[in-house]
Amino acid sequence: MAAGERNIGIKLDKRAFEELFRSFFPSLVLFAQKYVPDQDTAKEIVHNVFLNLWEKRQQLDTSSPLKSYLFTSVHNRCLNYIRDQKKFDRDETLFQKLDSTAFIDGVDRLEEQELEQRIYDALQSLPEKCREIFMMNRFEGLKYAGIAEKLGISVKTVETQMSKALKILREKLIDYLGMVILFILTHLN
């Protein structure tokens, strides 16, 4: 059983807790980032939720799965953060954040989160070298030649690893790739 499906009532030892942390930290940070202005704040909020869970692990007594406990806690803390900011912060962007995000139905957010978790996990499942190369291109915008130079490998290897990464990711995420993106075709023709 995956860590997140465990119920809180089940004994949460340190090992299980670490497993839980490692499986959910990135997607919880991603989730929190939709509410708070920067990643540092998001991370701090998620850390606090885990710390709180750890400190209260003996007293927790509910039948809800840990996963929804975590997302609900992060959600609530983000809203508290925004509320507290709003009282003194004149920054317009925070008001906008509050208006646009605070009242959205949590269910949509959880479905979205599910997808993001899958994407993140798929990315993590790539062989290390393959992932490193892929991330340098996709996320850092480096050209093949630049990657090859940085890693001391050939451009051909970069190319092979890029195709390999995409093939693996496609297989893992095929269920989520059904949508036809028309503008690509328009662009090509």
Place this chain on the structure above:
Amino acid sequence: MEKKDKNIGIELITRHLSGESNAAEEKELQHWLAADPDHITLLDQYSSLWEKLGRVQSVAGIDLDAEWHILESRMAEGEKMITLQPGRKRRASFYTGRIAVAAMLAVILTFSGIYLASRFGYRTLATTAQPEELVLPDGSTVTLNHFSSLKYPRRFAGEIRNIELDGEGFFEVESDPDHPFVIKTRDVDIKVLGTSFNVNAYRENAAVEVIVKTGEVAVTRHGDIPKTIILKPGNKGVYKKNNETLKITREIDRNYLAWKTRNFVFEDQTLFDVSQQLNKVYQAEIIIASDSLKEARITTTFNDQSLDAILNVLSATLDLDVRKSNGQIILSETN
């Protein structure tokens, strides 16, 4: 044949999506797409995949080891998080809020540069009871003493080779004058061009000590009025946390590197001093039973020997009784 054709297509799609394809390849891709409706579906899927990956971009570089390390230490400290409390009184709220933000920032900063660094792919080496050696991406080597941690990038990018230290380490830095090597600690920064030196910056210690073996090292104190000292071989820079002074001295404990080398030179030192140094290096708990024995003097050297071998020498030289009990080592005079 068909499979091979598909592979060519995937290569073309990959180049297209990753921004590597030239005009000829774009044309080739269009031909390939026109050949079979399935090809278009495939491109759709890859394009959708490419776009969806963007959703996790901001967290893809998170270093889970480092994050877990942070949480684990907070769990151990049983530290309470600081919650943001809005001011009760309307008038005061603006300032209270600012202070709360400052406090939050302080907490974020306290839990170290990992937060900023992990975005760019940082790793953390954290030692427990044993020192460990590590080769950094630029070829520099670090020996990290017990219960220390070092954050360093997967690769050094930019002008400065930045790393972060909590604890103690011995550094042998690859020379590269164009890319200064900077070790950040909580209180001081240490900047070098290529040299070897020891940094002792355990958070709980009252002082940060930097001892230079070869080359030159600049140590800069953090704070409102930064101050820098330049250390040469044989110098020790000491930053005292209580009065925030940063000074150079030549008083160097000759065994300062024993934690790494396990080489000791003792010259007419008291058994108490010797036991203190052994305790530090071997993570032992040597206890001397009587005050008179604590003052016994000893002159000897040890070269990378086990604690038991050292205890044998001590016991033979000073005619001691060595007894182990509950993890403690008790030295007493033989009757």
